[in-house]
Amino acid sequence: MYIGFDNNDFYGVLNCGVDVNKNIEVCTKAGSAYVALIRNQAVLQSTARKTFALTADGVMSETALDITSATTEYATTGRAWYTNGNGFSDYYLFAAQGVYGRTYSLSFMGGVAGSDTLNEPCKRVSCDNIITPSTSVKVVNGVNSLKSTLIVALILAIIVLLF
Structure with a gap:
């Protein structure tokens, strides 16, 4: 489930316990119960979507080892799910x-x-x-x-x- 905003900010959560998500890099790290997908240029100083590990208690990782970064810009408002409305x-x-x-x-x-x-x-x-x-x-x-x-x-x- 995710949410996108007109300013291109993006926030999403994936459950690592679901078979289809188990091979996502962040889900293979110890203690990762969820994946947080975030694109927020003001906070992260990037237009790429970043991937963070979340514990079952909702604590988000802050260390570089737990963060995977997309290398290209993630244009939230250009995605089909966004433009479809x-x-x-x-x-x-x-x-x-x-x-x-x-x-x-x-x-x-x-x-x-x-x-x-x-x-x-x-x-x-x-x-x-x-x-x-x-x-x-x-x-x-x-x-x-x-x-x-x-x-x-x-x-x-x-x-x-x-x-």
Whole structure:
């Protein structure tokens, strides 16, 4: 699950306990329960998306050994899930996991929230969407549940931004 803003800031969380995420470099480090994906030029002095390890208690790594940096600019507002605004993106290869899926996004004033869906082993053929368990809310089924999950994510993001 992730959230992007009109200024290109990006924040996302992946669960290292999910099979499809286990080979992400940060997930192979001891104590990593989650991956935090962050693109914030003002704070990180870079337009690249950075990857941090998170413990089960939500403590984010600060040491260089626990940080992986993308080498190119991550243009949040140029991503298909962001420009789509509301609804499903086309299928694409997820860079972090190396599997095909698509993103359901929900726009709000100033940004877009997204949640990935996997269609493995379906690849690009039509089949039921499987929500990645990396979301913190269990999604039962359907688009309405995805919207509910994204609304919860937006509320959490607002709380984080306020404090």
